[in-house]
Amino acid sequence: MRLRCFVWALCLGVGALAGGKYSRDVNEPKPSGSEDKHLVEFRIAKLHQVWEKAQRMQLSPVRQAELHSDLKIQEKDELRWKKMKVEGLDDNGEKEAQIRRNFNVILAKYGMDGKRDARSLETNSLKDHETKDGDIFDDPRLDKLWNKAQNSGKFTGEELQSLKREFQHHKEKIHEYNILMETVSRTEEIHKNVISPLEGDTKEHVLQQKHTELKDKMRNLNHGFERLRKISHEGFSEDSEFREPRVIELWEAAKRSNLSTDELDSLKEELHHFEAKVEKHNHYQEQLELSHQKLRHVESLGDEEHIKRNQDKYNTLAEKTREMGYKMKKHLQDLANKISRQGLPHNEL
Secondary structure: OHHHHHHHHHHHHHHHHHHHHHHHHHHOOOOOOOOOOOOOOOOOHHHHHHHHHHHHHOOOHHHHHHHHHHHHHHHHHHHHHHHHHHOOOOOOOHHHHHHHHHHHHHHHHOOOOOOOOOHHHOOHHHOOOOOOOOOOOOOHHHHHHHHHHHHHOOOOHHHHHHHHHHHHHHHHHHHHHHHHHHHHHHHHHHHHOOOOHHHHHHHHHHHHHHHHHHHHHHHHHHHHHHHHHHHHHHOOOOOOOOOOHHHHHHHHHHHHOOOOHHHHHHHHHHHHHHHHHHHHHHHHHHHHHHHHHHHHHHHHHOOHHHHHHHHHHHHHHHHHHHHHHHHHHHHHHHHHHHHHOOOOOOOOO
């Protein structure tokens, strides 16, 4: 009898240990070198789930690398927020709301929010717009300007490529604006159903913050479109400081800010270094896409040794591109904060 009790207790103990191990396996990432081939990329479970879903969706290599960088930024912000919360530095929930909004933007940006992605066609100016040959920006105003620039004879081939990147960047900013506007609309719907007056005051504050952010983004969109309109009509000026759209956007915002002349000169030098970083990242993205195409070709030939060699090269390049993308986006975030003079970091995805 005693022997049976001992065996039963031993089984319960092993079961409890197994249960504890199971719960830890679910909630904690496995370290590198684990026997499990499917390593956890992110410490926060929901971010890792998004990453796994993206791989199942078979996003392009460049989009996957971009998503990975965005998720790394999000993870850094969320871990920082958790520390703030423990220290009692987010009493009004403002930072938490911002973190949640950034996460929703990521889901929508990569088509992972379960919605048909028609947001790029939601601006008022697009009603009754029919797609024509040469329309590549989903916006009649952008397409009209682009076609004018192409046919003006004022641009070299290299300048047209730079201008096209600016148009593409502006299109993406419109997309992000529409996503943010949609999240604000959802929050307003939730706000209508609030019961607690205290909770209502908090959500009212969050809504005001979101509307302010919307106004800022709309103002930036208007400035950006005006710049594209001017360049399309007049061409690039000889004293153009920068070529990369994100750098140009930062510089234009800096010139509109209250930075001193010395601060602007210092920022200009930093932006030149940042532009070199952006251009290097663009180069790696191009190489990653080419490597992916070559890998697909080699796989179709069926030579296992050749496939392994190209797969290793591709994996190394993908990891390098992700790492560079994260550093570039973090630097972009820091520069945007410096220009806006805001203390809390925010995603510029």
